[in-house]
Amino acid sequence: MLKGHNWLSRFKQWMMYGFIVLIIVITIALFGIITYTSDSAKQNSRRVFESALWNALQLQVQTYRLLNYLVLLKAPDLPLNGQAYFEYDLLMSRIDLLRDGEVGSLVREFEGGRTTRLLNIMNGELELLSFHISKLEEGDLSYLPSFIDRIQKLDPQLNEFVGLVNSGSNAFINHQHQILQAKLHYIQLLSIALLLCLLCLCFFIAKSFSQLRFAHERNKKLKADMQNSRSDKADLLGFINQQVRPPINAILGTAKTLKQSSHGVPEALTKHIEESGQQLLHTIEMLSDLSLLEAQKLSLQSSTDDLKTQMETFVELTEAQMSRKNLACALYIDPALPNSVHLDFGRFKEIVLALLQNAITHCPAGSISIQLRPSALDAPTVLLPDGTHETRVMQLAIRDTGLGMPHNLQQSLRVNPNLPKQKDSPGVNTVGLDLALCHQLIYLMKGEMHFSCVENEGCEFWVDLPFYVPAEQDPPADRQAITQPQKTALILEQDMNLAKVIELQLTSFNIKVSLAQEDDGHRSLDQYDLILLGQFPGFDNHLEQRLLDCVKTGTTLWSYHSPDLRDTYLDSKSLSFPITQRKLLPLIEALFLDQPKHKDSK
Amino acid sequence: MNSVISTLLIFVGLTSFPIFALEQPNQKVILTVEGDFENTNAKQAANFDLPMLAALPQYSITTKNPWTKGVHSYQGFSAADLLQLLKAKGTMLEVTALNKYMTKVPVEDFQVNGAIFATHRDGVPMSVRNLGPIMVIYPFDQNLDLKSEVYYGRSIWQIRHIKIAPLAE
Numbered sequence: 001m002l003k004g005h006n007w008l009s010r011f012k013q014w015m016m017y018g019f020i021v022l023i024i025v026i027t028i029a030l031f032g033i034i035t036y037t038s039d040s041a042k043q044n045s046r047r048v049f050e051s052a053l054w055n056a057l058q059l060q061v062q063t064y065r066l067l068n069y070l071v072l073l074k075a076p077d078l079p080l081n082g083q084a085y086f087e088y089d090l091l092m093s094r095i096d097l098l099r100d101g102e103v104g105s106l107v108r109e110f111e112g113g114r115t116t117r118l119l120n121i122m123n124g125e126l127e128l129l130s131f132h133i134s135k136l137e138e139g140d141l142s143y144l145p146s147f148i149d150r151i152q153k154l155d156p157q158l159n160e161f162v163g164l165v166n167s168g169s170n171a172f173i174n175h176q177h178q179i180l181q182a183k184l185h186y187i188q189l190l191s192i193a194l195l196l197c198l199l200c201l202c203f204f205i206a207k208s209f210s211q212l213r214f215a216h217e218r219n220k221k222l223k224a225d226m227q228n229s230r231s232d233k234a235d236l237l238g239f240i241n242q243q244v245r246p247p248i249n250a251i252l253g254t255a256k257t258l259k260q261s262s263h264g265v266p267e268a269l270t271k272h273i274e275e276s277g278q279q280l281l282h283t284i285e286m287l288s289d290l291s292l293l294e295a296q297k298l299s300l301q302s303s304t305d306d307l308k309t310q311m312e313t314f315v316e317l318t319e320a321q322m323s324r325k326n327l328a329c330a331l332y333i334d335p336a337l338p339n340s341v342h343l344d345f346g347r348f349k350e351i352v353l354a355l356l357q358n359a360i361t362h363c364p365a366g367s368i369s370i371q372l373r374p375s376a377l378d379a380p381t382v383l384l385p386d387g388t389h390e391t392r393v394m395q396l397a398i399r400d401t402g403l404g405m406p407h408n409l410q411q412s413l414r415v416n417p418n419l420p421k422q423k424d425s426p427g428v429n430t431v432g433l434d435l436a437l438c439h440q441l442i443y444l445m446k447g448e449m450h451f452s453c454v455e456n457e458g459c460e461f462w463v464d465l466p467f468y469v470p471a472e473q474d475p476p477a478d479r480q481a482i483t484q485p486q487k488t489a490l491i492l493e494q495d496m497n498l499a500k501v502i503e504l505q506l507t508s509f510n511i512k513v514s515l516a517q518e519d520d521g522h523r524s525l526d527q528y529d530l531i532l533l534g535q536f537p538g539f540d541n542h543l544e545q546r547l548l549d550c551v552k553t554g555t556t557l558w559s560y561h562s563p564d565l566r567d568t569y570l571d572s573k574s575l576s577f578p579i580t581q582r583k584l585l586p587l588i589e590a591l592f593l594d595q596p597k598h599k600d601s602k
Numbered sequence: 603m604n605s606v607i608s609t610l611l612i613f614v615g616l617t618s619f620p621i622f623a624l625e626q627p628n629q630k631v632i633l634t635v636e637g638d639f640e641n642t643n644a645k646q647a648a649n650f651d652l653p654m655l656a657a658l659p660q661y662s663i664t665t666k667n668p669w670t671k672g673v674h675s676y677q678g679f680s681a682a683d684l685l686q687l688l689k690a691k692g693t694m695l696e697v698t699a700l701n702k703y704m705t706k707v708p709v710e711d712f713q714v715n716g717a718i719f720a721t722h723r724d725g726v727p728m729s730v731r732n733l734g735p736i737m738v739i740y741p742f743d744q745n746l747d748l749k750s751e752v753y754y755g756r757s758i759w760q761i762r763h764i765k766i767a768p769l770a771e
């Protein structure tokens with residue numbers, strides 16, 4: 001049935017195209033005929049016809065004038081002084097006009113060429129009479145009678161010629177008239193056909209408009225139905241969220257109690273129950289948000305809070321997952337960002353967690369480095385909420401050293417709902433729940449998402465999100481309050497992404513950092529106040545000995561890959577992932593502020 | 603008494619030969635212009651021979667026309683220069699041919715449409731048989747709008763006489 005409708009619709013479409021083509025063809029033909037008919041050159045056929053008749057009559061008149069002149073010519077008129085030649089030339093010019101040019105071409109066709117023959121006879125005779133003219137001009141009037149006689153003998157040919165030209169001209173003009181009538185008839189027929197086609201086209205257009213209006217109304221109704229359905233789905237998920245939350249919270253509470261009690265329940269088990277419960281709650285919240293987004297009922301709940309603290313808390317939520325995969329992680333928050341910001345932190349958390357979850361999924365080993373910094377994008381023009389004084393944009397950059405996302409996932413993610421031709425956001429079935437929600441939330445918050453992936457080298461996401469700056473800013477956090485003289489540090493790490501983030505963290509504490517991917521065995525290590533030992537392939541007994549030597553001279557040694565140092569004599573402070581500025585702050589304070597530095601005195 | 607009579611006769615003789623502003627033609631007169639103008643060489647008229655007409659600024663038109671075969675180069679003078687020479691004012695010329703056929707040609711045709719009074723065809727003075735001695739010709743090939751009955755009708759040949767119609771009040 002549907003196929004039948006499709007066929008009919010296509011037939012109608014082709015019919016419409018056919019009509020349009022037909023109208024264009026008829027219009028072109030119509031204008032062509034009108035132009036051809038109205039062409040001035042063609043119109044001149046009337047003038048040619050009239051000229052032929054006029055010149056034929058002028059020939060007759062001029063002949064009689066010459067004859068009259070000759071009859072009246074007497075001896076006292078001599079010498080003639082060229083007058084006879086003048087009269088003769090006037091006559092001959094008429095002969096020439098009837099033989100040459102357009103008139104000549106027309107006259108040649110009259111009566112099967114009889115007119116041409118007559119003209120030739122008259123022309124020949126008159127050319128012969130030029131001898132008589134010369135004699136008359138010389139004053140010899142003896143040639144005059146024969147001259148008059150021969151001119152008179154031309155009279156029958158002359159009369160026949162004028163008659164033939166007259167009848168030929170009439171036939172010619174009649175023929176022209178018939179041609180014109182035929183063209184007018186064609187114009188009439190084409191005009192009627194054009195009118196009919198236009199009427200048909202108008203009918204089809206009217207019908208199409210009616211169908212379009214019907215389709216528009218149906219579409220509107222379907223949209224409303226779909227919106228209602230989405231709204232119902234959002235309500236249902238909200239209800240599920242409401243119903244499921246208390247029992248899950250109870251389970252989480254039980255797990256916490258068991259963990260603290262001495263019932264001998266393994267800690268790993270309680271931790272697993274806790275983690276799973278949290279994950280379940282997070283999934284339900286995401287589903288609820290996604291359905292609210294689809295129903296266009298999600299409204300952002302902005303609040304003012306400490307950005308840096310919140311961000312570090314969000315990252316620390318993934319600590320257990322990263323730890324299980326033995327992933328290194330460091331977070332750098334640019335001090336240029338304000339401490340206190342006005343933002344929907346709940347949705348921001350969902351975005352951060354979704355991107356981190358994606359990075360963890362595609363990263364079997366290696367590191368995840370995170371940066372939160374001011375964006376280069378201009379802030380969108382929006383109405384400022386109460387208590388805020390400006391809008392800025394921050395950029396969240398998350399880089400992993402994993403396998404890279406599959407190509408189809410990347411393709412699905414490369415959809416920008418802000419572009420007019422790509423209205424749909426990536427679906428849950430193509431990019432997963434985390435990224436689908438993350439993508440929609442970013443654009444709802446008037447942000448942008450970009451990413452780059454290299455196979456077996458990892459991915460990097462850049463998310464630009466606008467936020468509001470509160471009118472009254474909290475006093476600066478204590479983490480950047482360190483004002484000690486500049487110290488030096490060395491980071492021994494093969495993963496440069498991770499090392500660079502840690503470098504940024506230390507630099508924010510006024511520490512000058514050097515990076516080393518490999519040890520050449522000659523670097524003087526005791527020049528540094530602090531050495532951070534990461535995953536370093538060149539770690540051997542020689543380096544261990546050199547490190548021991550410099551620790552003895554007062555250099556502090558930290559490490560975040562403690563398994564490497566398990567069988568050594570090195571005494572180092574072990575850092576846990578994710579490495580954040582909040583974690584580093586008390587350590588640095590203890591190291592450089594509480595204890596007067598003996599390195600300075602060296 | 604005789605001397606008085608002789609003086610009177612000389613005075614009458616002198617006053618009976620009018621003095622004209624325009625030179626007299628030395629060869630056969632081929633064109634006579636009549637009308638209300640200052641520079642004449644005859645009574646209320648100006649007669650021209652071929653050298654006098656050739657002394658006017660010359661223009662040329664190369665075109666086809668319906669009365670002859672092929673393309674020809676016509677050379678001649680403009681009515682605007684003729685009127686200037688005669689110090690005549692007029693907008694319409696009544697042009698008469700040797701066979702007394704007459705047509706009216708606006709002076710505007712010479713100023714705007716580039717028409718000329720041709721006296722030579724392909725560098726040779728036009729004979730009566732070749733539609734001379736003077737013919738009005740338009741640049742038909744250069745301006746296709748001129749290929750109409752109006753301008754073909756104004757293209758008069760074998761011209762002998764021009765009358766400058768007075769300006770309309």
